[in-house]
Amino acid sequence: MKSNFLCDLHLHTNYSYDSQTSMEEYVQKALETAVQALCFTDHIELTNKISTFSTMDFGKRAQEFHLLKAKYGKQILLLLGYEFGSPHRHLQELKFVQSLQPDVIIGGVHYPLNYYPVAGKCSNSHYQMLYNKCVREMVEEGGFDVLAHVDLPKRMHDDYAEDSQMVLGTLERCAKYGIVPELNTSSLRRGKTLPMADANGILHYLSCGGKFVQLNSDSHSADTLCSGFEQVLATIPNGATLCYFQNRKPVALP
Numbered sequence: 001m002k003s004n005f006l007c008d009l010h011l012h013t014n015y016s017y018d019s020q021t022s023m024e025e026y027v028q029k030a031l032e033t034a035v036q037a038l039c040f041t042d043h044i045e046l047t048n049k050i051s052t053f054s055t056m057d058f059g060k061r062a063q064e065f066h067l068l069k070a071k072y073g074k075q076i077l078l079l080l081g082y083e084f085g086s087p088h089r090h091l092q093e094l095k096f097v098q099s100l101q102p103d104v105i106i107g108g109v110h111y112p113l114n115y116y117p118v119a120g121k122c123s124n125s126h127y128q129m130l131y132n133k134c135v136r137e138m139v140e141e142g143g144f145d146v147l148a149h150v151d152l153p154k155r156m157h158d159d160y161a162e163d164s165q166m167v168l169g170t171l172e173r174c175a176k177y178g179i180v181p182e183l184n185t186s187s188l189r190r191g192k193t194l195p196m197a198d199a200n201g202i203l204h205y206l207s208c209g210g211k212f213v214q215l216n217s218d219s220h221s222a223d224t225l226c227s228g229f230e231q232v233l234a235t236i237p238n239g240a241t242l243c244y245f246q247n248r249k250p251v252a253l254p
Ligand SMILES: [Zn+2]
Pocket: 083, 108, 109, 110, 148, 149
């Protein structure tokens, strides 16, 4: 189901190690551009190099969010969540984040086996194999709501050739376990192809009983809010229902 309700539900703010943008900057940009809902999903990442769990000021972030809601809540729907890196490997920390009762937990793999590919140091197929395996394990363990960027390896390698069998198998499990896959437009901003380019991924997910999908920019600054949405919306098959999450429950876009 297509919707005119414009929202962006995967956003990094200055509570993420890789963004300088405040929540309020996103809200102001959204109000200027008629965006009707935002969800802030800062990184919880625990690797051998980065640990944002121990440094995240959960209380301050929640307080800032609630002040914004009080200020702008009549004009825009504001939601608070997290993008948790490889939650299946950090079950204690995941339990803590769940206990905060966020609107959504996005599960995302960035560092399979604590490894981040440096250009030229890892072949596409090797990185993709590590990545897909880690995503599959994460989906099997569950405990989160939205699967981030199933096609992230394309950001890393120009010779990306999707292991579609593996990706389709993961999407099949998303349908089975009620995990919502996102179409993440950040690869478009890096000059790569559309997310799940041929729509086969979503069609397969729908044929396995999946219903909801999300369209997200994964922005780290306000100027890319909803970037590429028009282009990608046109590729989403009829039958897929766009949604946001509130209190960790999917809500179809009005
Ligand atoms: Zn991510």
